[in-house]
Amino acid sequence: MQHHEHLAGAELGSIERELYIDATPDVVYEVISDPRHVTEWWPDGATYEAVAGSEGSISFGDCSQGGKLVGFAVVEALPPRSFSFRWTQEPGEAARRGNSLLVTFELEPSGDGTLVRFRETGFREMGWEAAVLEATYLDHANGWEHFLPRLVSYSESVGSRA
Template sequence: MPADEISRETRIAAPPQRVWDVVTRAEHVSRWFGDAGAEIDLRPSGLMRVRWAEHGTAVCRIEKVSPIDLFSFRWGREVDAEPEPGNSTLVEFRLFPDGDGTRLVVTESGFSTLDDTPEGRARYRDGNVEGWAHEVGKLVAYIATVDA
């Protein structure tokens, strides 16, 4: 995997529509991703805010919405920062039907374009490797509790 990218892949025992809803609807995102609320204007250029009680708010700009297979956004590296060149990375959720479930691939890219030293970019990427492992695990556990 390139140093500029993180990718997590998992199979979820739920149909793509349910996974799509959990990834794109604020009432779900605030349960598995943020813990203090979320707002999502689900359209290209729409704004998404995800809040954590301890960490503040991530401000995201939605890039692509292709129900039920692709959702992507740019998010600012710093708390409360609008995503802009030099301070943001691109996150993509890709969904693929897989029998009676869904294969989900979450990719974050653009670390090499961050305004930072190579060491700082590597630290940020490494932190997000751990972060996405945790968040995807929470998504899988949460979706098991969501009714069809």
Template sequence: MEYGSIEREIHVDATPEVVFEVVSRPEHISQWWTDDAELDATPGAAGELIWGDRAQVAPIVVVDVEPPRLFSFRWCHPEGRLDDPRSLLITFELTPAGRGTRIRLTETGFREMGWEAAKVADYYRDHVAGWDTFVPRLGDYLARLVSAR
């Protein structure tokens, strides 16, 4: 199996502007992915994704912010060192499609982490299962958000 990248794509009936807010703002991220989030959607800004009562905290660094088209960040830094260039990159590409938006999520960098093969395979499988859960939740949250407006 190839562990280069994970890609997921969905179409939602929401504008790219709304989708951009939902993938880049803490108050929305905590509704479909994490229990809490602390981040500023500014390139180079450090933040955190939080699960449970801080039981699991993932430091992140925002990479690209191009509203309403692109949002990306790095996470899973070796030993939590945000200055280490080895990390996983998550990119949300938002493309207008009809009256909605095509969301393309890509996570890359598994091979570049420097892990032994078994650890790469474990992380990859774990992240595949995670995105298989959270990408549909993103779509469901957007549907609820748009219908409430």
């Protein structure tokens, strides 16, 4: 019987990444917060305003063809330093600890570019059983491995046009 290495409990608490982007914090902030930019590197659709307290939704794929629509609520919007939001709650449901995941982007000037600290937390508060927690965590970790490099390259292309 094959032995599967289970992730240590602590590791399922948050996903954290550091990215260096060759673009200014002003440009990067726009790209991570403005729905028109966000849809260029992450969801297919985004309906919200980039201000604290705004509630909306983002979508992946065509919702009439089995795509997914999830709630999106801006928690903090402090240009060009940080942007955070809760997502994955049911659309129309108020986002809170326990029904949504919290994503935070912190931006710091670094040379001519920007150091971005990305963090997604809230997995352990969702009340999922271990197998669901692990599967969802891995699904998100894999998802960000795909989308964050797109954030870097798209920000750099926007920055070079600025």
